[in-house]
Amino acid sequence: MIGTFFNVSTILIGSLLGNYFKKSFADKYQEILMQAMGLAATCLGMQAVLQNLPKSKLPILFILSLAIGGVLGVKFDLATRFSNSVKKFSNSKSSEGLSTAILLYCMGTLSILGPVEAALHHNYTYLFTNGILDGITSIILASTFGLIIMLAALVLFFWQGSFYLIAFLLQSNVNPDFLHELSIVGGVLILASGLSILGIKKFETMNLLPSLLVSGILFFILHYIGTI
Template identity: 25%
Template sequence: MGAMFIGFGTVANVVTVAVGALLGLVVGHRIPERTRTTVTDVLGLVTIVLGVQSALTVASPALAAEVGSAGVLIVLGSLLLGALTGSTLRIEDRLEAVADRLRTRFAAEEDAGTFVAAVVTPTLLFCVGPLTILGSLSDGLGRGADQLLVKAVLDGFAAIALATTLGWGVLLSAVAVGVIQGALTLAGFWFGDLFTAGQIDALTATGGVILLGLGLRLLRIRQIPVGDLLPALVFAPLLVALVAAL
């Protein structure tokens, strides 16, 4: 399935998230609290499945060809460096502060914790996964938007589930999807084949571990500061290049 134009996948994704959030807001009050909680739990479980599937990319032949048996160490190193960088920069706190400012300006009557979660949680869910990065780069390289179109469908249903539980703040995550995926698509368009296959696999595996953390948050098992781990996605391809050069 080819794209109508470069960036089509991101446009489709923004639309499905927005429509899904609106549908969730419309039907949310008609769904019992127990059902809404169960739907969110299902979303958490699926996120963990996607995270495991992506994390297993650490054993890919392409990554092994570039770094030998150091794939797991690269993912671990990326996450540790990402955690140190993210916590120093207080990325998670800054994301929550931005969401809280939006609540104060546009939805002061809503519960602060719920609104912040409604903005931050879906933004991380929709923008951290490997499909976001790989799909956006593929779209920018002119290889088609197939991956992003699949992601758009998944995100649309996820937005329905999240909006029924967390409220209208989920709608704002559509803006983040447009900005982040749009930037990655432009990067693919401007810089061409930016990463080697091994670097992409390391990035995918690292993103998978971050998704696992997000799944634990959705299941209310542990509130891992996933936002602070985001710099790991930058360190992963850099460490692959470093190890491969040694």
């Protein structure tokens, strides 16, 4: 968990720095930073999809996951619940920033493979690298959305901690195909978040979040019956 603690620390420090520098930024600078984050998220999402989709043994799985997960998200109105919860701590604009931060920090390949590598091979390279990248990202996000971004560090801790624990308990039985499928869905969500920030198309990304859980459940069902 050393790598995860480092990753969380860089996000917290980056958020503090970004919030501090926020006071020095005029509105025109905040606007260009928003555009930069939107473009970065869009590119990272596309990279995750294009990198992992060719490795998928059942490409239709991510489509089913998004469809079922989206319906569940709307059913439980996750986007509104999330937005209302964030409003208790900050303004309404911050909900988009926090959701983007959570997706960027948690859905990247390094954030998924990192804790698995740490648990199986005591290799912290992925997590240290991811921590540096997340620290830089948090500076930019916090300079626009404020200290609310720090909450994403808590989500990251439990996210990476879960992968670390599962990999540690299963050891060599971690299925790499599962990680590929999860990364595809995560990439689509990051892409949707980027497009929303850029104002190209408004997506209720939080309503699509259950797609990650659905992807995992469908994968293990199909794997159990021998389809993949």
